[in-house]
Amino acid sequence: MRVYYDRDADLNLIKSKKVSIIGYGSQGFAHANNLKESGVEEVVVGLRPGSTSTAKVEAAGLTVMDIEEAARFGDVVMMLTPDELQRQLYADVLHGSMKEGAALAFAHGLNIHFRLIEPRPDLDVFMVAPKGPGHTVRSEYQRGGGVPCLLALASDPSGNAKEIGLSYASGIGGGRAGIIETSFREEVETDLFGEQVKLIVDLMYEGGIANMRYSISNTAEYGDYTRGPRVIDEGTRERMKTILADIQNGRFTTEWMTENVAGQASFKAMRARAAEHPLEEVGERLRAMMPWITEARLVDRSKN
Ligand code: NDP
Ligand code: MG
Ligand code: MG
Structure with missing residues (x-):
């Protein structure tokens, strides 16, 4: 590159x-x-x-x-x-x-x-x-x-x-x-793919979903309406419900505490694998070129 x-x-x-x-x-x-x-x-x-x-x-x-x-x-x-x-x-x-x-x-x-x-x-x-x-x-x-x-x-x-x-x-x-x-x-493949399968998170941060849709191109907006539902479909919603259930019934908490009793062995292994992912390296280079994304994140964290 x-x-x-x-x-x-x-x-x-x-x-x-x-x-x-x-x-x-x-x-x-x-x-x-x-x-x-x-x-x-x-x-x-x-x-x-x-x-x-x-x-x-x-x-x-x-x-x-x-x-x-x-x-x-x-x-x-x-x-x-x-x-x-x-x-x-x-x-x-x-x-x-x-x-x-x-x-x-x-x-x-x-x-x-x-x-x-x-x-x-x-x-x-x-x-x-x-x-x-x-x-x-x-x-x-x-x-x-x-x-x-x-x-x-x-x-x-x-x-x-x-x-x-x-x-x-x-x-x-x-x-x-x-x-x-x-x-x-x-450019065409990465741009369309990016706008159709990933949420444009920084824009939603800034102005909510309606503003995000206004400032993106019509092409991106159409891709959002027509392709978005194929990414987040009924199956995804069903899986999200089981995740919410795990939170509510305490299963997630029990699992996480058990992981800690075990010295976080699998947690640490997953963390190490994630850090090696090529996305991290590319992401770091791109974020260095887009300082406002990092700033938005810092501002948001300071609110918590
Ligand atoms: P917009 O939809 O914001 O721009 C609309 C402009 O086009 C307006 O000035 C409008 O005129 C004019 N227009 C609309 N219809 C006609 C027509 N029939 N004849 C003449 N002019 C017309 O476009 P974007 O800025 O979103 O996109 C422009 C290009 O940039 C696209 O190729 C897009 O893919 C690309 N792009 C967009 C990005 C984005 O974030 N939006 C990011 C990167 C690239 P009027 O003022 O009279 O309404
Ligand atoms: Mg685009
Ligand atoms: Mg628009």
């Missing part, structure tokens, strides 16, 4: 370019504002006609264009509308409007990996996918940090796509935390 930092990126590259952010939702808001504050002077936000986000974008001091205008304007066009609408938007607007030799960028690989979008061959195609929701990408940047990003290339006719991607990732703060080089396939 290759990890890049700000020192490996040339921020001036993205500063020299016209950057069009399409959409101003969870990610669009964070990318546009972070890039602007990193010194990218020509950042515009492409919005649909009558968008309710227009006033917010203008209040942030950013330029609003309609999407076609933004597509024509950008040397780099970052697609930050919902995944399920990107194919249509590319076909209807971007395909015919983007500049020859421009770069088309994504924050998630689904549409490219599954060939829902087949970009024009003259376009560089890269992904900068922050591993956090937009409000965290923004707030970490504002306090001088950043959210780790995945970087991947799908197409590199200019020969410069990686440099541009690194520079973009650095501009949104990713280079302060770590920019991890990966592939579209790997």
Whole structure:
């Protein structure tokens, strides 16, 4: 796993370019504002006609264009509308409007990996996918940090796509935390798997389940509704009930005290095995890149 930092990126590259952010939702808001504050002077936000986000974008001091205008304007066009609408938007607007030799960028690989979008061959195609929701990408940047990003290339006719991607990732703060080089396939599989089978615990911590669902992508939210019940199904609920029963009838306590009478032999063995699990090693590396997770945990413990 290759990890890049700000020192490996040339921020001036993205500063020299016209950057069009399409959409101003969870990610669009964070990318546009972070890039602007990193010194990218020509950042515009492409919005649909009558968008309710227009006033917010203008209040942030950013330029609003309609999407076609933004597509024509950008040397780099970052697609930050919902995944399920990107194919249509590319076909209807971007395909015919983007500049020859421009770069088309994504924050998630689904549409490219599954060939829902087949970009024009003259376009560089890269992904900068922050591993956090937009409000965290923004707030970490504002306090001088950043959210780790995945970087991947799908197409590199200019020969410069990686440099541009690194520079973009650095501009949104990713280079302060770590920019991890990966592939579209790997990002898609790990991202969808992560959001469908694991609870997004830190977001639930912050704002409860409803807020968690608001700040994640529609793709993640749909995966949550449709796949979540296949992870936690009737069988899981039944097993949870037997665990609760064991607590209530004292069986758990009896077992645990007996383990202690035996000098915690099997407890210590299980602890040693758990510490050797590869998840621990990977987890430690990732947590080092995401200090706010550790802080949330510390704050929460202090309440107990
Ligand atoms: P949001 O759902 O928050 O963004 C919605 C934006 O898209 C809004 O500005 C909205 O416009 C605009 N939009 C919606 N429908 C249309 C349409 N028909 N035509 C034009 N614009 C439209 O998206 P996210 O930020 O969640 O996701 C964007 C990308 O980032 C996705 O690829 C996602 O997978 C990826 N991603 C998301 C993460 C997250 O935590 N949310 C994390 C990492 C990657 P309006 O303002 O007018 O309503
Ligand atoms: Mg996702
Ligand atoms: Mg959402």
